[in-house]
Amino acid sequence: MTDADAYRKAWEPDNTIPYPRAEWLAHYTAPAATFPAIDFLPIDMSVVYTAYLEDAQFDLYSRIDLDMGRDGKLRLAVVGAVPEDKDDMLFCLDLDSGQVLLLGVGDGTLELVNSTFKALAEFLYEFALFIDADTGGAGRAQRAKALRAKLNAIDAGALADRESWWSVALMQLGAKG
Template sequence: MPDKAAFLQAWEPDNTVPYPRAAWMAEYAAPAASYPEVDFLPIDMSVVYTAYLEDARFDLYSRIDLDMGRDGKLALAVVGAVPADKDEMLFCLDTGSGRILLLGVGDGTLELVNSTFKALTEFLYHFARFIDADTGGAGRALRAKDLRAKLKSIDPEALADRESWWSIALMQLEGTKG
């Protein structure tokens, strides 16, 4: 598990934004172990993640109560978005379980991204290190397979479905189509 200094080095100090870790841990039912050890997130991570939501429909850390019909409401907190689709695809913390879900804003779809908020930050850390070490196409596919193995050891659930967010991102790096 990387420490605070390692996260800052991978994400660069000017590319981070604090999130209300202590307040959320006190307010939300999500288990303490589901939270990252650090109280900040990257602002921008290439094509996989952004916390820069200016001019988007929702603000960073907005609370969304999603109507689940007979099951009641699912309380979510926005922790980022898909950079190319900030208005429609949001990364959200399930405040009850600590999972990170991808919310399709237009149609209310939900997809598991990571089994914990902590796992999301670790994935983003390793993805940043992958990007920093990238020298171009030669060797990228092999390095991406190594990255997949590392991420799978952190959160197997995130990669269990070949159509999941992380599976597709890694297939693109590996040069496969799925």
């Protein structure tokens, strides 16, 4: 298990922001095991993730309740966004299941990003380590393939669909699925 200092080092100490872990654990039904052991997230992770939502349509950690018809309400909390489209593509924690979903605000789409909030943090950690060590060019595809294998061991569901958020991000690095 990776400790808080390793996460801070990978994400850089000035590039982290606390999230209300204790409050969410006390008030929502997502199992404690689905949360990262840490109580902070990175602010900015290259092209894959940002928690910097200033001037965006939704605030970080704001609640979004979606009416799912007969299935009731889907209770979500915004935990980040796609940097290129932070008004429309939101990473949301399902406050009941602990899954992280990508919400397309404009068209109402939902896509699994990670099976747990903990897995999202681990993916962002491993991605940061990859980026820090990456020199580009020769060998990147092989390193990206190794990253895919590591991420698959953490959360195979996040990579099961070739069109999923993480599958596409890894393909852009040169890792074929």
